[in-house]
Amino acid sequence: MFGYSQEALGAESDRLHQALRHAGWTPSECGLIAPLTLRIRDLARQQRAVILGHSYQTPDILFGVADYRGDSLGLSRIARDCDADTIVFCGVRFMGETAKVLSPTKRVLLPNPDAGCSLSEAITGEDVRRLRRMHPDATFVCYVNTSAEVKAACDVCCTSANALAIVEAAPTDHVVFLPDTFMARNLAAMTTKRITGFDGRCIVHETFSAEALAAWRERVPGLRILVHTESPPEVVAAADLAGGTGDMVDYVRRSPDTSFMLVTECGLADRMRVEYPDKSFVGTCALCPHMKRIDLRRVLQVLEAPRPEQIVQIPPEVQAGAAAAIERMFEWTARGQDASRPHSNAGEVHRSSNP
Numbered sequence: 001m002f003g004y005s006q007e008a009l010g011a012e013s014d015r016l017h018q019a020l021r022h023a024g025w026t027p028s029e030c031g032l033i034a035p036l037t038l039r040i041r042d043l044a045r046q047q048r049a050v051i052l053g054h055s056y057q058t059p060d061i062l063f064g065v066a067d068y069r070g071d072s073l074g075l076s077r078i079a080r081d082c083d084a085d086t087i088v089f090c091g092v093r094f095m096g097e098t099a100k101v102l103s104p105t106k107r108v109l110l111p112n113p114d115a116g117c118s119l120s121e122a123i124t125g126e127d128v129r130r131l132r133r134m135h136p137d138a139t140f141v142c143y144v145n146t147s148a149e150v151k152a153a154c155d156v157c158c159t160s161a162n163a164l165a166i167v168e169a170a171p172t173d174h175v176v177f178l179p180d181t182f183m184a185r186n187l188a189a190m191t192t193k194r195i196t197g198f199d200g201r202c203i204v205h206e207t208f209s210a211e212a213l214a215a216w217r218e219r220v221p222g223l224r225i226l227v228h229t230e231s232p233p234e235v236v237a238a239a240d241l242a243g244g245t246g247d248m249v250d251y252v253r254r255s256p257d258t259s260f261m262l263v264t265e266c267g268l269a270d271r272m273r274v275e276y277p278d279k280s281f282v283g284t285c286a287l288c289p290h291m292k293r294i295d296l297r298r299v300l301q302v303l304e305a306p307r308p309e310q311i312v313q314i315p316p317e318v319q320a321g322a323a324a325a326i327e328r329m330f331e332w333t334a335r336g337q338d339a340s341r342p343h344s345n346a347g348e349v350h351r352s353s354n355p
């Protein structure tokens with residue numbers, strides 16, 4: 001396939017298996033995807049494209065083709081700072097939009113433009129304008145899981161890595177935090193500021209329960225339970241750490257413990273199994289149907305011949321406002337680093353060794 005020699009395909013298959021075996025991939029499964037990963041890497045080189053993979057992507061994407069893997073904050077910084085003509089964002093739509101807002105001169109491609117997010121879809125720019133009329137005294141903070149239009153209507157954006165630092169840096173005592181109702185409640189428990197929330201939810205993280213965590217703790221002695229802050233407050237309260245995906249990666253990296261339960265999308269545990277084969281990752285996780293809409297064939301197709309809807313465009317009337325909200329996030333976190341979260345300024349990002 002694609003004219004690669006048997007020797008090149010064999011070497012690629014071996015390379016893939018070295019990593020993917022830790023996530024349960026067999027040599028023959030690696031052999032099947034080897035022509036695709038070789039072709040994708042060749043096209044990326046020819047087009048000066050950088051491939052970004054969010055930690056919820058499958059291991060064949062993260063360890064087969066991505067140049068960088070990481071959390072939403074780290075990847076948006078790479079998108080802004082990297083020297084590339086094209087960014088292929090293996091993640092959901094709002095991530096591609098954020099990359100485009102930060103890098104208007106780069107071509108940003110989404111392998112699957114239908115990959116949405118229940119949080120992002122929970123709120124519109126019109127909702128924000130209505131809330132602003134109701135709360136003229138408040139600083140409006142939106143989670144990065146929002147459309148560019150919503151970001152443009154807010155004062156500042158944040159990610160799960162820096163949400164507390166942003167709320168603390170807000171110039172007012174009253175903060176309207178949009179749209180994740182659980183994150184708003186989790187933040188309210190950590191700050192003296194008055195937080196007004198909205199009714200958005202992540203369809204993945206709303207499914208976890210404190211009872212399930214307690215049962216796993218009993219079953220596995222010494223288990224460390226790490227929970228994403230998009231989860232309900234009672235689940236967060238039962239955790240050893242609550243944070244974003246980058247905080248979880250950092251905790252696993254630093255911890256002398258060996259058993260972890262990552263209460264988040266299943267892709268993160270697969271990524272950790274590959275990076276830390278000597279540690280064990282057990283228990284509950286949930287699949288994000290949006291994140292799982294991306295696969296190698298779509299990555300190849302978008303590099304070969306992107307369809308118009310796969311090329312991210314930001315409406316001109318939204319660009320400046322959205323860019324200001326994101327840049328303000330970088331400025332405010334630089335001022336008020338959250339000491340308990342080493343990634344709150346920069347995000348978590350790992351440069352891959354993919355050839």
Ligand code: 13P
Pocket residue numbers: 070071072073145159160161202228230243244245246
């Ligand atoms: P992070 O910001 O922690 O990478 O998470 C993004 C996301 O979509 C969580 O569900």
Ligand code: SF4
Pocket residue numbers: 092116117118119120145202203204205230265288289290291
């Ligand atoms: Fe959105 Fe939840 Fe999927 Fe993250 S896991 S992209 S918040 S639906």
